[in-house]
Amino acid sequence: MKGISGFADGLKSIALNRVSMKSTVRDYVASFVCIVVMASLCFPLSHLIGYQAVGLILLMVVAILALLVGRGAVLFAAFINFVVWNFFFIPPLFTFRVHSVHDVITLFANLVVAVVGSTLISRIRQSELDLKKSKDRIALLNSFLQDLNDSKSIKEVVKVTQEQMRMQFNAETIIYLKVKEGSGLAVNAFGNTSLLSDSGYRAATYAYEQHVVTGNSTSHFPESQLRYFPLIEPRRVLGVVGLSYLNGEKPDEDKELLLKSFITQITSALEREISIDLAKEKEIYSESEKLFQALMNSVSHELRTPMAIIAAAISNLKDDKTSRNPEIRKQICDELDFAARRMNYLVENILDMSRIESGHLRLNLEFCDMEDLVGMVVHMMKDELRHHQIRVVPEDGLPMIRGDINLLRQALFNVVHNAVIYSPENSTVTIGIHINPQNELAIDVCDQGKGVPENSISRLFDKFYRVPGSKSGGTGLGLAITKAIVDVHQGRIVAENCAGRGLKISMIFIPYIQDGKAKV
């Protein structure tokens, strides 16, 4: 029994590998050959087993052929069977005449059984084939759907679509999407952009506007090389898919069906991505709105204070009572000077930030002597440092780094500026320059202020972040700029509270190495 069921399985697998029940020339030839071979095998045996038995054997062959070949070929086999049996086996031999009524009945019964049986078998096979096809289609759709679901951007959706179209339909894909604002189709398309053309765009636009398939072998723009399918959503049309069948192959009905399902899936995947993009855009917008608000708040405060100082100082200068006293006049001038510096610092920082943000930061690379850099910053800050002691502790034989000296100066300036502002008068700010154990060049700036709460340390370099409870003044931009500058120099910046008190900020850079050793 096992052998028989194995045989049946084998036949089934052969039968189901067929694409359709249409018979090919090969099927006809195979049917003919099978019957003829079986008949010639049976011919010498017919006087032993009797021609009736041969008739049954040939009928069996027809039944087996019904499992393997197309319907037309089976009917053909039944007919050949009828002819061959009649001619070679039923007496009188080698004539189509049949003497006995018994034989006539058997002959026609044989033909009817062959035709009916093979038709039934064919029908069963047809429905099995259909079932398999729809199963395959569902599997394909499922995997396609899975891929579409896994894609995280419009570009990925397009990529998956391109791959699947190539695999399933042997077609190259191009996708036009509607423009973000307003109506109409965007001119730049996704996918295989070599398929772009003006006439193609017109055909696609027509498909988009009229919600019909256009292009190759349709009634609109039939001269086009591509065929354009609109991506229709219940509420709107998202865009148009253009397909170019390679070798000019046209898909059959089944493929068309599959293609329709594909396009529906592509549409909903694109719809999803477009909505996500929109949501993201909104989020970014509100984020930048928030940043802008924060900037405005801090800038207006930072501008108003020095303005108020300047206005007050001027009215003092205009007043003879106060301006006549040289001591007071000098004090007023110092205040004016300080206010001007404060405004200048603010403007510098805003300019730096906008340059960094816009990505237009051009590095003017040169060799930078870090000790020189520190000296420059200390020199620049002479006035700010009036009420503080500053201690510079450079190690001997420091290597140089390649960097933009002006940006680095701004970076260090901001750090030292913070150290001075947030530490008490007459305390010491220490700037150390040394090579750390990882052979990197580190500039440490330590103040003797209160330090920073541990949970604020990680946010210290965020834009507009200000440590809660810190004194007024300052935009929350300085350290963010410093970090951005250190970042473009491939360095890093670390903040930590010192063991005793105060905050230490280290800027760490890669030294310029020549000939395998740090060059001094």
Add this chain to the structure above:
Amino acid sequence: MEKQKSKYKILIIDDEPQIRRLLRISLEANNYKVFEESTAKDGLISITMNYPDIVLLDIGLPDRDGLTLLKQLREWSTVPILVLTVHDDELMKIEALDNGADDYVTKPFNTGELLARIRVAIRHSQKIDESPVFSAGPLWLDMNTRTVKVDGDEVKLTLTEYNLLTLMVRNAGKVLTHSYISREVWGNPYSDNAQALRVHMAQLRKKIERNPSVPELLITEPGVGYRLKSSGEN
């Protein structure tokens, strides 16, 4: 300021009337005769008519790029030119210096700094002060005897350091670009010397500065070059 009888003439070419006004107030208070123009075209005319002793030129002019004016002017005039520029435009500063500007002042500037630059530029153009002995702060240098003293103690300089120092001293108060210094000291301006220049500068500072970490004499002009503080500056 012994030369008060013959006042130095200064031409200001800047398109901001407020800046011109302020400059005029402080320059006239310091005994300069001031002319002002707001465009490059009028500036050129004024130079040919008034023979100023020094020109203050704003790089960003409405009618013509200040650099173009500078180049044109240098074809026929050696009048000292002080360029007014904005803070972060180092390439512009270098370009201006390479095109014949004598020095620059960065906006926003204070008047003391500006006056010092003007004095230095005039002094260099008139070859006053060609004494072989120079002193500023702790530094004392006699170019005849090749003696360098810091706070009264003699220091030994290598040949390169000495050449560097005398170059800076001869141009005291003036900014010198990296490439100019390289050219003068090593004879070629290529960048191989960029690193060497910084190393020699650092070593020279160690010898002549009281606190080499915070130099008072050899000032770095970031991205541009170096300047030796002259005795006349505050």
